[in-house]
Amino acid sequence: MSREVVSTEKAPKAIGPYEQAIKFNGFLFTSGQIALDPTTGKLIEGDVSVQTRRVLENLQAVLEAGGSSLNHVIKATVYLTDLNSFAKMNEVYAEYLGEAKPARSTVGVASLPRGASVEIDLVATTL
Numbered sequence: 577m578s579r580e581v582v583s584t585e586k587a588p589k590a591i592g593p594y595e596q597a598i599k600f601n602g603f604l605f606t607s608g609q610i611a612l613d614p615t616t617g618k619l620i621e622g623d624v625s626v627q628t629r630r631v632l633e634n635l636q637a638v639l640e641a642g643g644s645s646l647n648h649v650i651k652a653t654v655y656l657t658d659l660n661s662f663a664k665m666n667e668v669y670a671e672y673l674g675e676a677k678p679a680r681s682t683v684g685v686a687s688l689p690r691g692a693s694v695e696i697d698l699v700a701t702t703l
Contacts, residue, residue, distance in 0.1 A: 579599075584637050586637035603699060604642040608653075611627035619692055624658070625668050631695070653682075661693065
């Protein structure tokens with residue numbers, strides 16, 4: 577049972593004292609991702625649909641770097657600054673995780689880093 581740091585250039589670099597993901601005992605635990613462009617490190621502009629898509633693209637890159645995929649996600653946590661945007665977020669979420677149908681929690685929060693509308697973290701099994 578070893579703890580392995582997972583990192584990829586295809587997702588934004590961590591903006592604090594944490595890793596993009598940790599692989600441990602057959603599981604991959606991602607840090608929360610907001611809609612940062614991996615190239616510029618800046619928050620992308622757009623509504624919650626646009627931001628959710630970027631978040632899930634970032635997470636997909638991290639999962640792949642850790643030897644997993646969106647199809648192996650078993651738990652998701654979604655943080656929204658406006659729960660009225662749930663339907664828009666959910667529509668994009670279903671495009672990426674609809675087949676996997678992981679367990680999920682969605683939490684309304686007052687704010688997120690850099691003014692993001694949505695943040696998502698995942699737990700997946702490794703391949």
